[in-house]
Amino acid sequence: MAADKPLLRKLAEEVLGREAASKIWKRIEVIGDIAIIRKPFDVDVDMLRPLAERLLEVLPYVNSVWVATTPVRGQKRLREYMHLAGEPRSETVYKEHGCLFALDIRRVYISPVLGYDHIRVARMVKPGEVVCNFFAGIGGYSIVISKHARPDYVISVDISSDAVRYLRLNVELNRVGHVNEVIHGDAFEVAEVMDRIDRALLPCPELSLSLFKELIAEKVVRCNGVIHAHEFVEADRKKQAVEVAYRRYLAVSKSVGIAITLESSHVVRSVGPRKWHAVLDLKVLC
Ligand SMILES: C[S@@+](CC[C@H](N)C(=O)[O-])C[C@H]1O[C@@H](n2cnc3c(N)ncnc32)[C@H](O)[C@@H]1O
Known part of the structure; x- marks a missing residue:
């Protein structure tokens, strides 16, 4: 808040x-x-x-x-x-959308600005979906999705042992263990052994585009599945930020011969002069 x-x-x-x-x-x-x-x-x-x-x-x-x-x-x-x-x-419990998140501000990433996007994505998840949050942090998206949607299950991956420790604690705190699997590891390695998921979340703007390429090239996300890509872009105006970001993802999808379409998008925040954090909801076409 x-x-x-x-x-x-x-x-x-x-x-x-x-x-x-x-x-x-x-x-x-x-x-x-x-x-x-x-x-x-x-x-x-x-x-x-x-x-x-x-x-x-x-x-x-x-x-x-x-x-x-x-x-x-x-x-x-x-x-x-x-x-x-x-x-x-530096440890506290943060509340968002009726969910509890234990965290230590010095050991894990936290930004209340993402709160709107957590619930926005949760509202898009259809009953029975298999969702993978590849850069899960303490579980903002994973837990809000588990509480507010009806996924079959949610896989959360993070490379940080501190993030994973709090993520596991938060799964317990919110009593969503029955639909959650937490993996401590590198998202790129985990993606290699994953198959045909319905929805992928890539909430790490520095790595989103390269993992997106791997996910579509290796058909990790099923036909008509959705990838939520996060991107930092430079643009004069907020409105242009989404176009600039989408062009990058289109170019990559063309390079691997997979068609995508932009379902929806939004700008999370300004991250500097003429620099924006954009989120693209990309549908993978057959
Ligand atoms: C921006 S934070 C995630 C924010 C979180 N999803 C949220 O909603 O608050 C990015 C996370 O990606 C993790 N990370 C960075 N590189 C990674 C990698 N190669 N594989 C998995 N996780 C990674 C970091 O440890 C960090 O927790």
Whole structure:
């Protein structure tokens, strides 16, 4: 959940003064009972501590405040954090669409911005489908699908042992073990031994296109099955982002001689100046 946009700026003006406050990013990310603020590059972490103490007073549901000191990076898609105020704890339970997600912000990827896409995809899953989430993280898509749709089963793959540990815990917490299989491994290797699934989720923009190529070339996704591809693209306007992304997937599908069609799409967020995170729902044609 994203707390009120102006709140952080308002508190920063009160605690740090107007000039310093103007450097502070306006949004606070609240994950369970942990609030996260981003470190502006020219602001010292110690300067943020009184602001974090004030946040604890104002937000009664927050027990710990951290600052993210880097962007998301690396294979496990993690950020670096420093503790600012409250309990020095980075583990929490985050709620989304009636599901519970235990996680440690320092060990696994989490972005509440994907919450809308979790339920959007869950609503597309038809009863009896076999779904594979190849970059599952702590199970955002897998668990929301298991709770809100009626899949035959959901396979979740992740290369990070921390993500897999929380994913297994979250399957238990949400009592969806009967329809879930969790695999600790490399999505590319798992795809090699998989066959004729109905739906593939590729929520890792850096790897989505290359795994998409393998999935269609090896017919891992059945005829008329759907692949949810995630892509970072540069485009002047948000509307163009989807077209740019789709052209990439069309080119790859043509190179392996498999036809696809764009069923639907959406832009999850802006990830920089003229840079977007787009999601394409691609149907594999026979
Ligand atoms: C952006 S996060 C996933 C987000 C998650 N699906 C969600 O809904 O919140 C990407 C995940 O892919 C995993 N990953 C990276 N490379 C991988 C690979 N080759 N095979 C499997 N998982 C991989 C990372 O460990 C990370 O948990």
